[in-house]
Amino acid sequence: MSVPKVKRQVGKYELGHSIGEGRFAKVRLARNLETEEQVAIKIISKEKVLKHKLVEQIKREIATMKLIKHPNVIRLHEVMGSKSKIFIVLEYATGGELLNNIIDHGRMGEAEARRYFHQLINAIDFCHSRGVYHRDLKLDNLLLDASGNLKLSDFGFSTLSQKVRDDGLLHTACGTPNYVAPEVLNDRGYDGAPADLWSCGVILFVLLAGYLPFDDHNIRNLYKKIAMANFTFPSWFSFGAKTLLMRILNPNPKTRITISEILEDEWFRKGDEPSVLDGNYETNLNEVHSAFKISQDHHETGNEEQPAALNAFELIGLSKGLNLESLFTIEQALKRETRFTSTCSANEIVRKIEDAAKPLGYDIHKKNYKMMLRNVKAGRKGNLNVSTEVFQVAPSLHMVEVRKDKGDTLEFQKFYKTLSASLKDVIWMSEED
Structure with a gap:
């Protein structure tokens, strides 16, 4: 059997x-x-x-x-x-890659291509407004959901605006050659926004034509074609599509069309479908760091969860210089985050924080030794969201990090003072303190 x-x-x-x-x-x-x-x-x-x-x-x-x-x-x-x-x-995008649509069915009509281009530009506009440049836009990275809506994926080459050099430009050449903007290839630095738009233009051309505007078996010849924007339009392209593509596939990034200008373009505005966002988001990147730090294989084995452990190097990284004293006192500068230590068990710390926060009007969501506290009453800058996490420093000593994720900083400071007053029997102090 x-x-x-x-x-x-x-x-x-x-x-x-x-x-x-x-x-x-x-x-x-x-x-x-x-x-x-x-x-x-x-x-x-x-x-x-x-x-x-x-x-x-x-x-x-x-x-x-x-x-x-x-x-x-x-x-x-x-x-x-x-x-x-x-x-x-x-x-999970059940519709697969948009590229497969072209492979299976050939080029699209203008109305269908325009619909996907609308969704692509809306997504890129949102990314750029958050300081994120994709840098590897191509049909392979455009997926479709069950309703046939476009889903942008694969941010492996993306960069945040904070990563630019002192000259305000990006300097890493990346992306797929046929979709890459001329300025990315010349190794003198480039602006991420117009470079992404060039790739969007290549994608629109492929949707309408069924083939790439720049293609050559010889990579040197391919780069020459891209640098000079050397391509020809098929006979079936409308005047409006040609006009827009000429402005996008402009080899000079300084005079290339911008997203705001694309949104006003006559061809683009036909059948306009404004994107509906699902709200104003702030992100909590704790998961990003903890995923690389977890030392036990609990997600696969089902073992009982333990607080994440901090080693000496991570403790030093949390302190100013090599002085760890600031980590073990509550009299530290309180801005967006703070920490305290406790000799109580991790479970007791979580329970005490929960007991202290609920009477203050906070909804609480727990996941192992992490907690998200959300004030149900909106403050000056919306609802105050606070995250806490318990770390193990030694078998009988834990460190608790309290961080503001969303809302007003002054309200966070007031909340923390009230919270710490309720946790007097939890917060550890030395004999000198």
Whole structure:
């Protein structure tokens, strides 16, 4: 008799078959056991990431996707970590790649191509407004959901505006050659926004033509064509489509059309479909860091959760210089975050914080030794959201980090003073204190 195969589980997700594989990661279909929702889980080998020095790139991809929440961008649900792997839980786009549409059915009519181009520009406009540049826009990275709506994916090459050099430009040449803007190839620095728009123009051309505007077996000849914007339009392109594409595929980034100008373009505005956003988001990047720090393989084995452990180097990293004293006193400068230590058990600390926060009007969501506290009453800058996490410093000593995720900083300071007053029997003080 054949023995039934035991399905593997990661957290609350039951893993299914593989739907993709790369050099450092596999993507598997999975099912949320609580909601029955299908998701895609990207499983990354920590060993390979460390060996090839890709930690910062993976962190950047995760952080970027947590920052960008838009109906035309693949949603990142959560990040988990084990001793050997990183699990990135993503929205599953059941419609596959937009590229396959072109391969299977050929070029699109203008109305259909315009619809996808609308959604692409809306997504890129939102990314740029958050200081994020994709830098690898191509048909392979455009997916479709069950309703046929476009979903932008793969932020592995993306960068935040904080990463630009002193000259205000990006300097890393990346992306797929046929879609890359001329200024990216000349190695003199480039602005991420017009470079992304060039790639959007190439995508629109392919949707309408069924083939690439710049293509050559010889890479040097390909670069020459891109640098000179050497391409020709098929006979079936309308005058409006040609006019817009000429302004997008302009080899001079300084005179290239901008997103605001595209939104006013006559061809683009036909059948205009404004994007509907699902709200104003702020992101909490704690998961990004903790996924790389978790030391026990609890997500795969089902062992009882433990607080994340902090080693000496991580403690020093949290302090100013080599002085750890500021970590073990509550009389520190209180801005967006603060910490205190306790000799109580981790479970007792979580329970005491919950007991102290509820009477103050906070909704509480717990996940292991992390808590999200949300004030049900809106303040000066909306609802105050506060996150807490318990770390183990030693077997009988824990450190608690309290961070403002959203809302007014002054309200956070007031909240923390009230909270700490309620936790007098939890906060550890030395004999001198």
